[in-house]
Amino acid sequence: MNIHGRVFRFGDDIDTDAIIPARYLNTSDPEELRKHCMEDADPAFPSKVSRGDIIVAGKNFGCGSSREHAPIAIKASGVSCVIASSFARIFFRNSFNMGLPIFESDEASAEIKEGDIVEVEASTGLITDITTGKQYRSRPIPQFMQELIADGGLMEHILKRGGI
Amino acid sequence: MGMTIAEKILAAHTDAREVKPGDIVKVNVDVALANDITAPLAIKAFQTGGQTKLADPDRVVFVLDHFTPNKDIASANQCKMVRDFAHQHELKNFFDGGDVGVEHALLPEKGIVLPGDLVIGADSHTCTYGALGAFATGVGSTDLAAAMMTAQAWMKVPESMKFIFKGELLPWVGGKDLILYLIGDIGVDGGLYRVLEIEGPAVTSLDLSNRLTMSNMAIEAGAKAGIIRADEKTEAYVRPRAKRPYTVFESDADARYASVREYDCANIEPQVAFPHLPENAKPISEVGEVRIDQVVIGSCTNGRIEDLRVAAGILKGQRVDKGLRCVVLPATPEVFLQAEEEGLIRIFLQAGAIIGPPSCGPCLGGHLGILAKGEKALATTNRNFVGRMGDPGSEVYLSGPAVAAASAVTGRISSPSEVME
């Protein structure tokens, strides 16, 4: 799978209340959540983002709550992947379990600019900034988590293998 | 090689004799928890998996504490879905209606979580139970659904960081101040992917309530768990509540830590975290003039009877500042009843405070005290992100119950010593 899209940039410590504010958690409907995605960080985001776009952020992306509504809202917005210098632990886990591709790279996080066109080779984690021509390698993903992705998420993994 | 408490608990829940940081292991889960926000997604995932039976209904706990009593139609529908599922599967640990308390205050109180347990919860503050000497961590709803199906979870074995609190606590300092100080020191990602192992004479001197407050906020440093070794006080708390056997684990003397830090409590004043991150902690003497519109005393962090006693001790015979709303939410029905018996509810009402039902209430901006644009609140809760308690243009400051109660009296963030002279 290859990812290709335009970049929206966010800073450090983007928390789950910024990704999807708790006041909207009285539903888990992706379409409803999409309307408020990233609202408290950038109110115009839901109207600007289009299918395939990429979020690039600083450190500790997705900190705060365990809500899976966060990766669901991001996926429902059409965002194809998130690149950050680090992810908060539960968000990291949830993304693999839900099938939202995420990549960790300090350099990509520092250098890629808002509006750049970026391509990611999902299998190798190679990130190419088409606008600048620069390439970045993201941190390798542990074997077990690669299996989760290959099986299509945690539920599919369990059904296929009869257990975790 | 020696192992930490976290490593020992994880090893005890696998087939392996030893585990080391970085290993990915399959663990048996003792308790799997979800609430009215996260259970609906977990149930959907469980049903998508074509599953009809829970691996072990006795290990599954659902608490409808966030938007209840139902604040609107959408939340009523979410709660109904969880309620129907709980009844269908005959869950004995299902908390609804008048049995509801804030989940992380409720589970220790009911003896559902015990020392040595491995607990996952579809709620990030599941790390609270580390204060009982358990390994407890937050996960997403899909992980929870997997545990409902298999009574297992996958875990990467984390490294541990040790924090030692020495010296004696200054007046009005409690667990909340110590943990805000720690987070202020290492930052909101200072414990990322790791376990905070918290110890030292100052921690041993704390009661369980204050220890639970500390472990509760481990996630605010990005940590996977915040563990405090179980001691005599823990056992005295747990023994009358436990309905099954439990194991107390201790770290080996030669266990490995990613880092070891020591703090001298002589330097730790009551703390206040400024908007919009818990790491923005300042000592009360450096806060300056901050006028506030609302004070919230409650939540899984500081809504236990010990917290209400501290707050009532300050509010007794005083009046809440005119124009300020002071919302008090006892964390569980048992806490509420105890507060009533001790006369604390009367003190709060006479001071002009509002008493809410045991619920998360405004902690996550749900209901029962939402902020308007430009308003400021001081809360004993654990998060002060943008928009956490209402309008994105509002602000939340965090403190312990003593500073919160004193500030309710003065109308600005204040040291308890100002009110208690």
Ligand code: SF4
């Ligand atoms: S009181 Fe606040 S932090 Fe605790 S479980 Fe409820 S919403 Fe979460």
